[in-house]
Amino acid sequence: MPEFEVWAEKYRPKSLKDVINQKHVTERLEAFVKDKNIPHCLFAGSAGTGKTTCALSMAHDLYGGQWRANILETNASDERGIDVIRHKIKDFSRMKAIGNVPYKLVILDEADALTRDAQQALRRTMENFTRTTRFILICNYSSKIIDPIQSRCSIFRFRSLSEKDQEKFIERIVKEEKLKISSDGIKALITLAEGDLRRVANLLQASSSLKKNITEDVVYEAASRAKPKDVEEMLKIVMKGSFKDARKKLHEMLLIQGLSAEDIIKEIHQQIYNLEIPEEDKIKLIDKTGEYDFRISEGGSNLIQLESLLAQFFLFSKKK
Amino acid sequence: MPWTEKYTPQRIAEVVGQKKAVDQFLTWLKSWKPGKKAALFHGPAGTGKTALVEALGKEKNLEIIELNASDYRSASQIKEVIGQSTKQKSLFKKGKIFFIDEIDGLAGKEDRGGVGEIIKIIKESQYPIILTANNPWNVKLRSLRAYCQLIQFGKVFYWDVIKKLQYICENEKIKCDKEILKQIAKRSEGDLRSAINDLETLTRDKKEITLKDLDSLGNREREMNIFDVLKIIFKTKTAISAKLSIQNLDKDPDEIFLWIEQNIINEYEKPEEIAKAYEMLSRADLFKNRIKIRQDWKFEKYMIDLMTAGVALSKKEMYRKFSRYQYPDRISFLGRTKAKRAEDKEKLIELSKKLHCSTKKIREEFLPFFNELL
Numbered sequence: 001m002p003e004f005e006v007w008a009e010k011y012r013p014k015s016l017k018d019v020i021n022q023k024h025v026t027e028r029l030e031a032f033v034k035d036k037n038i039p040h041c042l043f044a045g046s047a048g049t050g051k052t053t054c055a056l057s058m059a060h061d062l063y064g065g066q067w068r069a070n071i072l073e074t075n076a077s078d079e080r081g082i083d084v085i086r087h088k089i090k091d092f093s094r095m096k097a098i099g100n101v102p103y104k105l106v107i108l109d110e111a112d113a114l115t116r117d118a119q120q121a122l123r124r125t126m127e128n129f130t131r132t133t134r135f136i137l138i139c140n141y142s143s144k145i146i147d148p149i150q151s152r153c154s155i156f157r158f159r160s161l162s163e164k165d166q167e168k169f170i171e172r173i174v175k176e177e178k179l180k181i182s183s184d185g186i187k188a189l190i191t192l193a194e195g196d197l198r199r200v201a202n203l204l205q206a207s208s209s210l211k212k213n214i215t216e217d218v219v220y221e222a223a224s225r226a227k228p229k230d231v232e233e234m235l236k237i238v239m240k241g242s243f244k245d246a247r248k249k250l251h252e253m254l255l256i257q258g259l260s261a262e263d264i265i266k267e268i269h270q271q272i273y274n275l276e277i278p279e280e281d282k283i284k285l286i287d288k289t290g291e292y293d294f295r296i297s298e299g300g301s302n303l304i305q306l307e308s309l310l311a312q313f314f315l316f317s318k319k320k
Numbered sequence: 321m322p323w324t325e326k327y328t329p330q331r332i333a334e335v336v337g338q339k340k341a342v343d344q345f346l347t348w349l350k351s352w353k354p355g356k357k358a359a360l361f362h363g364p365a366g367t368g369k370t371a372l373v374e375a376l377g378k379e380k381n382l383e384i385i386e387l388n389a390s391d392y393r394s395a396s397q398i399k400e401v402i403g404q405s406t407k408q409k410s411l412f413k414k415g416k417i418f419f420i421d422e423i424d425g426l427a428g429k430e431d432r433g434g435v436g437e438i439i440k441i442i443k444e445s446q447y448p449i450i451l452t453a454n455n456p457w458n459v460k461l462r463s464l465r466a467y468c469q470l471i472q473f474g475k476v477f478y479w480d481v482i483k484k485l486q487y488i489c490e491n492e493k494i495k496c497d498k499e500i501l502k503q504i505a506k507r508s509e510g511d512l513r514s515a516i517n518d519l520e521t522l523t524r525d526k527k528e529i530t531l532k533d534l535d536s537l538g539n540r541e542r543e544m545n546i547f548d549v550l551k552i553i554f555k556t557k558t559a560i561s562a563k564l565s566i567q568n569l570d571k572d573p574d575e576i577f578l579w580i581e582q583n584i585i586n587e588y589e590k591p592e593e594i595a596k597a598y599e600m601l602s603r604a605d606l607f608k609n610r611i612k613i614r615q616d617w618k619f620e621k622y623m624i625d626l627m628t629a630g631v632a633l634s635k636k637e638m639y640r641k642f643s644r645y646q647y648p649d650r651i652s653f654l655g656r657t658k659a660k661r662a663e664d665k666e667k668l669i670e671l672s673k674k675l676h677c678s679t680k681k682i683r684e685e686f687l688p689f690f691n692e693l694l
Contacts, residue, residue: 006675052677077680110677110678202685202690241591243585243594300609301605307581311597
């Protein structure tokens with residue numbers, strides 16, 4: 001079996017000059033690389049616009065073959081606590097760089113997931129180790145990063161990609177992978193991906209696994225297969241009046257599949273409109289959903305809060 | 321002075337019915353040097369754990385610095401009481417012993433800091449440390465156990481209880497049939513303290529007791545079983561009995577919470593009742609978290625009231641049926657799928673390195689597209 005390759009990674013630009021449509025950003029980054037002097041940076045912008053790619057490309061261009069030894073890539077969404085800042089990042093930061101660039105790079109992806117405490121701790125680390133380490137923080141919304149950190153960084157905003165750029169990207173992959181795609185297939189990809197190049201690549205790859213000749217229908221088929229149906233199913237079950245089974249479904253999603261409560265509740269909210277119940281009941285359920293969403297963000301346990309929300313749906317079920 | 325205090329052992333040899341534990345303890349004490357393990361006394365209530373420590377203090381003229389778990393809980397407070405004096409010499413006595421009672425009540429999750437602080441003290445202390453717990457296998461104490469030598473206290477043997485009671489009767493000049501003492505000893509189920517308490521209650525204002533007097537003693541409630549507790553909560557219509565039901569249960573509220581959660585659907589049938597009961601649990605859950613983030617145990621009472629009385633009063637009528645209550649899904653589930661989840665997590669981390677994004681993103685953005693391919 002040939003090694004499975006993820007296209008989103010395969011077609012990720014390796015150098016700043018290959019990054020699509022972020023000229024305003026890449027020009028300045030290239031200048032930093034030329035001077036071998038990089039300030040702390042904050043990359044902000046929506047998903048799949050090239051933030052991580054730019055950070056990695058910059059490391060490539062800067063360190064050449066030694067890039068791996070000189071960067072620390074961490075993901076705040078997996079390691080969001082203060083301990084990561086205090087130990088992992090600090091330990092890395094205090095050591096000297098290898099090669100002819102005087103400092104190393106810490107790439108902190110999804111930095112908006114860092115807790116406030118962790119951000120406070122980060123602020124000191126950034127100052128104390130400026131001589132040996134520079135930071136690149138990556139986030140969707142810069143507003144989630146505390147002011148003192150923002151003020152220490154050069155901020156770069158990444159634009160959403162135009163349809164033309166996405167089309168170019170699609171054509172590049174199609175050519176390399178020897179596929180065929182119809183023009184309405186391309187249109188469908190762009191509509192569904194909403195400007196996110198990662199999703200374009202994933203969706204294209206999933207489509208290609210269905211058929212080598214990609215049309216609009218194939219793309220939609222691939223997208224609908226990828227859509228999680230568990231939440232929809234769970235709500236159907238509970239509205240039919242079987243709370244027990246719905247609860248089981250919920251346990252499966254949370255405990256086995258490991259879905260996050262945040263995503264489940266987001267999906268629940270979207271599904272309310274499709275339920276077959278009186279319109280005014282939908283509003284009541286939306287209100288409830290908001291309330292439980294809030295309780296989770298206040299620190300309530302995922303399982304208990306979602307179960308309880310499910311029980312509120314049960315109130316509006318056929319059984320009643 | 322209550323008799324339990326008056327007749328508490330003055331010397332180590334007077335500790336009743338724990339020869340093995342006492343021997344183990346003395347060996348530990350003799351070989352103790354700074355940096356060595358602490359002693360963890362464990363066993364049911366009233367078996368002499370605290371008494372042994374006090375007897376030791378008196379006999380060897382040691383200063384005992386006690387930390388009662390119900391008063392001090394957080395890391396900073398432990399540090400304040402014990403941390404300071406681990407290195408200072410005692411002013412008036414020959415030496416010191418640190419004594420942390422009821423450690424299972426004190427231990428929160430590691431992040432509440434209590435357990436971690438105790439471990440630190442054990443490592444640094446210049447004086448021996450003794451801890452007590454009813455249940456040393458409590459998961460909360462897992463990290464601590466590595467730093468302790470466990471010394472088990474068994475239930476006090478029936479005849480040992482009788483002997484001690486006889487001694488007290490002679491001393492107090494009470495006339496009492498041996499049959500009565502036997503009854504008291506039997507009721508105590510190896511808890512010497514409760515036996516002495518019962519004897520004192522019976523002889524409060526007289527010098528002679530008869531078998532009939534025994535009836536006046538209320539039955540001391542022993543460990544309730546979780547199923548009895550669930551039955552009370554789900555069947556009762558009064559708030560107070562639901563709330564009190566968990567008092568004699570040897571499980572911590574977090575676990576009871578899971579049991580109640582699991583069994584709502586095994587008892588209640590009407591959607592309104594289920595929704596209401598879950599709403600109560602949801603609110604209790606919020607208080608549970610407030611305890612955790614603020615390290616403030618005053619919120620525990622709200623959590624307990626909501627999850628017991630709140631759930632009890634969610635029903636309109638008592639169900640006249642037999643309900644089979646179940647073991648919490650979550651505990652058994654998590655146990656069963658632990659290996660698989662660890663494996664999945666590992667794979668995700670591997671992928672996250674390759675694809676330069678978080679495991680969350682992998683799950684959301686990549687896996688849905690590739691599930692069929694992989």
